[in-house]
Amino acid sequence: MYKILRKERLNDTVTLMEIHAPHVARKALPGQFIIFRIDENGERVPLTIADYNRETGGVTIIFQKVGASTRLLDTLEAGDSILDFAGPLGKPSETEGIRRAAVLGGGLGVAIAYPQAKALHQAGAKVDLFVGFRNKDLIILEDELKNACSELHIVTDDGSNGRKGFVTTALAEKLEAGEEYDAVIAIGPLPMMRAASELTRPYGIRTIVSMNSIMIDGTGMCGGCRLTVGGETKFACVDGPDFDGHLVDFDSAMKRGALYKAEEAEASKHVCRLTGEVH
Numbered sequence: 001m002y003k004i005l006r007k008e009r010l011n012d013t014v015t016l017m018e019i020h021a022p023h024v025a026r027k028a029l030p031g032q033f034i035i036f037r038i039d040e041n042g043e044r045v046p047l048t049i050a051d052y053n054r055e056t057g058g059v060t061i062i063f064q065k066v067g068a069s070t071r072l073l074d075t076l077e078a079g080d081s082i083l084d085f086a087g088p089l090g091k092p093s094e095t096e097g098i099r100r101a102a103v104l105g106g107g108l109g110v111a112i113a114y115p116q117a118k119a120l121h122q123a124g125a126k127v128d129l130f131v132g133f134r135n136k137d138l139i140i141l142e143d144e145l146k147n148a149c150s151e152l153h154i155v156t157d158d159g160s161n162g163r164k165g166f167v168t169t170a171l172a173e174k175l176e177a178g179e180e181y182d183a184v185i186a187i188g189p190l191p192m193m194r195a196a197s198e199l200t201r202p203y204g205i206r207t208i209v210s211m212n213s214i215m216i217d218g219t220g221m222c223g224g225c226r227l228t229v230g231g232e233t234k235f236a237c238v239d240g241p242d243f244d245g246h247l248v249d250f251d252s253a254m255k256r257g258a259l260y261k262a263e264e265a266e267a268s269k270h271v272c273r274l275t276g277e278v279h
Contacts (some may be wrong), residue, residue, distance in 0.1 A: 001081040002036075005058050010140040014064050014108065015074050016050070022057030024049075024087045029040075030115040031093030031210070031242055034059065035218045037084035045069045046215045046237075048112040049088060058086070062111035062140075089218045090241050093208070095120050098182045102162065102174065103149070104167045104196055105131045106188025107138075112189045112210055114141055118148035126150045128179075130170045136161040164217055168195045180203055186245060190254050195246030207245035211236045227253050 002081050021109055024034060033048045045067075051060035062077075063070050076082070106112030121127045129149035133139050134157045146152050155165045160217040163170075171184070179259045183206040186196035193209040200207045213225035213236040220238035227234055228249035234240065 001255035002085040003081045004076055004078050005056075007076070007078050010062070011138050012121060013066075014062060014111075014138075014140055016060060016062045016159040017073075018053075018058040019082070019085055019159060020057050020059045021059045021085045024059045025052045025054050025057045026086065026232060028052040028088040029092035030095070032090045033218075033241065034061065034085055034087030035215070036061070036073075036082055038069060038076075038082045040083060042072075042082075043069050043082070044216060044218070046089075046212075046218060048115075048210075048241075050111045050115060051118075053106040059087075064108050071150060086218065090237060091239070092184075093119070093242050095123065095125075095183075098125055100126050100180065100182050102128045102130065102171055102179075102181045102184045104171060104182075104184065104186040104188065104192070105129070105161070105198065106167055107133060109188030109192075109210075110140060110145070113185070114148055115203060116185050116187070121148050121150070126236070128174065128181075129153065130155070130167040132156065132165075132167040133161075134158065134191075140195075166195075167192065168199055171196065172199055175199070175203060183208060184245075185209075187232045188239065190250055193248075194250040197248070199249075201246055208242050209245040211243055211253065212241065213237075213253065227256070 003020045004017055005020050008016040010016055028049050033046050035044050035046045039045050047061045050062045065071050065074050077148040085272045103113050103117040117127050117129045128151045130153045132155045153170045155163045155170055184200050185208045186193045187210045197207050213227055215225045215237050216222040218237045225236040229243050230247035
């Protein structure tokens with residue numbers, strides 16, 4: 001069993017938890033993920049490692065309440081335990097040689113972009129961090145983000161934080177002003193990562209995207225997380241999750257990501273034990 005050390009609600013839909021998993025914390029690196037299972041009847045759910053503490057054995061995950069498992073996880077509190085916490089899985093992000101980087105995070109992708117930016121910043125790289133949210137009430141980790149970069153740019157879809165737009169718009173302004181980057185790391189919704197990859201393509205900037213494909217076992221055996229990269233079939237769980245954004249077939253990835261929308265909606269329904277009503 002894996003004990004919950006800390007729980008913090010970052011906004012109405014997003015929660016941070018620190019799980020005591022020393023074997024994961026010892027080996028975890030930015031870009032890797034874990035797969036958790038709440039109990040014997042639970043499904044296997046992959047989440048990116050947002051942070052880790054090798055001394056305390058704590059591993060931080062950040063999740064959005066979008067399905068049955070994440071809703072159930074959010075009902076647990078510090079001191080409770082979950083059954084499985086497997087990891088670290090996937091290949092660590094390759095950041096060697098990057099001295100000037102732009103890191104883009106969209107929505108919950110910000111939780112994944114944070115450890116990438118933090119690792120680069122701590123290694124001495126100059127990091128411009130661009131993060132986007134629908135509105136100011138959804139902004140998370142602002143203080144942590146400020147400490148993980150050289151410049152932080154926060155934008156919102158509705159402009160409620162004072163700056164309206166998308167992360168790709170903010171990055172485009174930098175590129176048009178002559179800013180040069182060794183690499184651009186884009187993490188978030190597939191349309192955002194595709195837009196970032198198309199934006200950097202004419203500049204010839206190395207662009208890395210993190211693919212959050214459907215996963216089941218996380219070891220490459222089930223094939224559920226397959227995607228096409230450079231005309232070849234790859235598996236996000238063992239070949240990634242980071243890939244060259246200029247080579248990813250985003251059209252096929254988006255089609256696969258939408259395959260089980262109906263089933264996900266059905267699984268998210270809650271049946272009240274008192275009234276029998278479905279919510």
